[in-house]
Amino acid sequence: MSEGRAARHELRIARVVQETADARSFVLDVPPALRECFAYRAGQFLTFEVAVGGATLGRCYSLSSAPGCDDALAFTVKRVADGRVSNWMHDALRPGDRVRVLPPAGRFVLAQEATRPLVLLGGGSGITPLFSLLKTAIATTPRSVRLVYANRDADSIIFRAALEALAVRHPDRLAIHHHLDAERGFLDEAGIRSALGPALDADFYLCGPTPFMNLAETVLRKADVPRARIHIERFISPPDGELPAEIDTPAPEASALPTSITVHLDGGTHEVPYAPGQSILQAARAAGLSPPFACEESYCGSCIATLVRGTVEMAQCHALDASERAEGLILTCQAKPTSAPCEVRWD
Ligand SMILES: Cc1cc2nc3c(=O)[nH]c(=O)nc-3n(C[C@H](O)[C@H](O)[C@H](O)COP(=O)(O)OP(=O)(O)OC[C@H]3O[C@@H](n4cnc5c(N)ncnc54)[C@H](O)[C@@H]3O)c2cc1C
Numbered sequence: 504m505s506e507g508r509a510a511r512h513e514l515r516i517a518r519v520v521q522e523t524a525d526a527r528s529f530v531l532d533v534p535p536a537l538r539e540c541f542a543y544r545a546g547q548f549l550t551f552e553v554a555v556g557g558a559t560l561g562r563c564y565s566l567s568s569a570p571g572c573d574d575a576l577a578f579t580v581k582r583v584a585d586g587r588v589s590n591w592m593h594d595a596l597r598p599g600d601r602v603r604v605l606p607p608a609g610r611f612v613l614a615q616e617a618t619r620p621l622v623l624l625g626g627g628s629g630i631t632p633l634f635s636l637l638k639t640a641i642a643t644t645p646r647s648v649r650l651v652y653a654n655r656d657a658d659s660i661i662f663r664a665a666l667e668a669l670a671v672r673h674p675d676r677l678a679i680h681h682h683l684d685a686e687r688g689f690l691d692e693a694g695i696r697s698a699l700g701p702a703l704d705a706d707f708y709l710c711g712p713t714p715f716m717n718l719a720e721t722v723l724r725k726a727d728v729p730r731a732r733i734h735i736e737r738f739i740s741p742p743d744g745e746l747p748a749e750i751d752t753p754a755p756e757a758s759a760l761p762t763s764i765t766v767h768l769d770g771g772t773h774e775v776p777y778a779p780g781q782s783i784l785q786a787a788r789a790a791g792l793s794p795p796f797a798c799e800e801s802y803c804g805s806c807i808a809t810l811v812r813g814t815v816e817m818a819q820c821h822a823l824d825a826s827e828r829a830e831g832l833i834l835t836c837q838a839k840p841t842s843a844p845c846e847v848r849w850d
């Protein structure tokens with residue numbers, strides 16, 4: 504581990520729960536000394552480092568447990584065909600084993616002050632952070648929740664019994680709409696629109712296979728739902744090894760680089776020194792600030808910020824799509840200024 508990177512910890516697997524034929528939850532034992540470090544918000548994920556086949560692979564898994572609702576942290580993994588880490592977790596990970604893991608991270612969380620209804624759109628394993636958000640919203644807020652959950656067939660529905668129990672207990676606040684591909688084919692635009700119902704004045708959380716999320720986002724944008732109300736979690740694996748730069752920009756003249764960056768974080772504004780070669784995240788941390796980050800490899804999205812002024816180059820940018828980049832979002836773990844002045848805001 505290089506100096507300055509997020510701290511890794513070893514946690515013990517306390518229990519393994521078979522949820523469906525190809526999904527398992529792993530309950531973690533967090534010792535008292537690490538409880539503060541592993542405090543989390545519903546919707547966040549953990550990043551694991553796993554040695555498989557001679558390589559060390561980093562993978563994120565969302566917490567399916569919810570703080571205040573579940574005693575222990577749990578994450579849920581669905582097997583991916585030929586996937587290295589998901590299959591290793593299913594085949595090799597047993598109670599008592601230890602896993603190497605970074606503290607919780609992620610921005611797929613509930614806005615604390617919001618009171619609007621929540622609409623959760625999930626497909627397959629995308630239910631994991633949504634389940635955590637749903638439990639927290641029902642237990643700690645007066646918000647109503649609508650879950651639209653697409654699966655191959657009834658046997659693939661993860662957390663089916665727990666979801667049904669919650670719907671029975673909270674019929675006035677929780678509505679669950681299951682879509683089964685085996686019965687009605689893949690969800691299409693009309694299917695999503697009808698599953699959403701008229702309740703479009705809501706906060707939307709999307710997590711599932713990429714085509715499903717693209718479709719859901721298209722339906723919401725066509726219905727004029729503001730982008731700020733649409734929250735998306737992408738389940739992607741990082742590429743193996745070093746990649747060539749995706750954004751092929753000539754190296755900037757040293758004289759064009761800023762000597763400091765203006766950083767807005769946690770309600771404060773800071774002028775942090777910048778040394779050539781540093782990422783914006785590194786510069787902010789070197790100045791003693793604590794912006795969020797986890798993987799430092801461009802796939803988890805925890806370090807996202809808005810570029811307010813200036814230009815940057817990013818060696819890799821897996822966690823942002825083209826429209827998010829066009830809106831000025833950057834991955835601060837990758838972004839290096841290419842011009843002065845440079846100003847960045849963490850929201
Ligand atoms: C923020 C976040 C949260 C997530 N939360 C969850 C969660 O809660 N639950 C969950 O199940 N998943 C979750 N994921 C997805 C998870 O991190 C992994 O991406 C997933 O488990 C697949 O990893 P893998 O190692 O098994 O598959 P990989 O080995 O990464 O393979 C993925 C696909 O690529 C193919 N492939 C493998 N190796 C290669 C290669 N060398 N070249 C080309 N193709 C290849 C495989 O056949 C497979 O189809 C999350 C991801 C993110 C970013």
Ligand code: FES
Pocket residue numbers: 796797798799800801802803804805806807822834835836837
């Ligand atoms: S820290 Fe994971 S994308 Fe930047």
